[in-house]
Amino acid sequence: MNPLVELIDVSLSYAGTTALSGFRISVPEGSFAAVVGPSGCGKSTLMKLVTGLLPPTSGAVLVDDKEIDGPLNIVGMAFQNPNLLPWRTTLENVLLPLEVVRPARYEFRQKREEFTARATALLKMVGLENFADHYPWQLSGGMQQRASLCRALIHRPRLLMLDEPFGALDAFTREELWDVLQTIWTEQRFTTILVTHDLREALYLADTVHVMSARPGRIVRSLDTVQFARPRDEKTFIDPRFNEAVLELREEIRNQRSPPDMQSLTRAAE
Numbered sequence: 001m002n003p004l005v006e007l008i009d010v011s012l013s014y015a016g017t018t019a020l021s022g023f024r025i026s027v028p029e030g031s032f033a034a035v036v037g038p039s040g041c042g043k044s045t046l047m048k049l050v051t052g053l054l055p056p057t058s059g060a061v062l063v064d065d066k067e068i069d070g071p072l073n074i075v076g077m078a079f080q081n082p083n084l085l086p087w088r089t090t091l092e093n094v095l096l097p098l099e100v101v102r103p104a105r106y107e108f109r110q111k112r113e114e115f116t117a118r119a120t121a122l123l124k125m126v127g128l129e130n131f132a133d134h135y136p137w138q139l140s141g142g143m144q145q146r147a148s149l150c151r152a153l154i155h156r157p158r159l160l161m162l163d164e165p166f167g168a169l170d171a172f173t174r175e176e177l178w179d180v181l182q183t184i185w186t187e188q189r190f191t192t193i194l195v196t197h198d199l200r201e202a203l204y205l206a207d208t209v210h211v212m213s214a215r216p217g218r219i220v221r222s223l224d225t226v227q228f229a230r231p232r233d234e235k236t237f238i239d240p241r242f243n244e245a246v247l248e249l250r251e252e253i254r255n256q257r258s259p260p261d262m263q264s265l266t267r268a269a270e
């Protein structure tokens with residue numbers, strides 16, 4: 001499969017801080033990639049580069065074989081905070097990107113009914129069919145995150161970028177949402193890049209788990225998860241190979257952490 005997203009020798013520096021250096025990744029169209037790494041290694045920076053919100057300092061960010069030169073409209077995004085607009089109902093929140101993302105916004109007025117039907121179908125897929133007219137404050141955190149997933153997918157993006165979308169949820173709700181995401185992805189096969197601290201989440205959802213080094217971040221390991229048959233379910237968690245892979249990734253990330261700053265440790269001990 002051709003890569004939809006490719007970063008070639010990318011570096012990105014903020015004033016005085018090199019966040020990424022020598023970063024390479026290739027994400028085949030229709031695949032699910034997860035990116036894990038130690039805190040501050042540049043995962044969110046990667047999201048900003050791939051969505052075109054930040055240009056690289058050097059190297060190339062290619063999407064669909066073209067170097068990107070601004071925000072992309074083929075992307076859907078979801079973050080740890082669902083960021084639903086409090087004055088809009090669930091349905092209205094899901095429809096929001098169609099009102100702002102080109103070219104959908106030109107069609108929105110003529111095809112409102114069709115788009116509403118699409119939003120309703122998505123809400124059904126995530127189990128929110130009876131909450132379309134509710135406001136965000138009437139929804140639990142998990143329900144808000146389900147709505148945020150629908151909003152990310154309403155314009156049928158070719159690329160879904162997820163930055164810790166389940167990070168703030170309790171373990172049970174989080175695992176429920178993994179299955180919701182797995183079901184939608186299996187059906188629609190949009191290319192997905194998930195940034196997460198949760199190694200089980202990465203292994204459960206992705207085709208390939210990429211491990212980043214400590215800052216300046218680059219990919220130091222890419223682990224294929226093909227041995228875990230899809231659809232994955234609770235049996236996946238008790239597969240010894242799954243737990244071995246979690247331990248392996250944990251060890252890899254531990255080795256990537258920067259050595260402790262001895263001066264601050266000494267200061268903290270005083």
Ligand SMILES: Nc1ncnc2c1ncn2[C@@H]1O[C@H](COP(=O)(O)OP(=O)(O)OP(=O)(O)O)[C@@H](O)[C@H]1O
Pocket residue numbers: 014015017018019038039040041042043044045046215
């Ligand atoms: N706007 C900025 N200006 C200066 N430095 C920044 C800026 N944004 C991020 N950084 C630095 O770049 C590095 C990478 O940040 P980034 O937020 O991408 O990491 P992350 O892996 O997403 O972090 P976390 O795991 O804590 O969510 C960090 O050291 C951070 O302090």
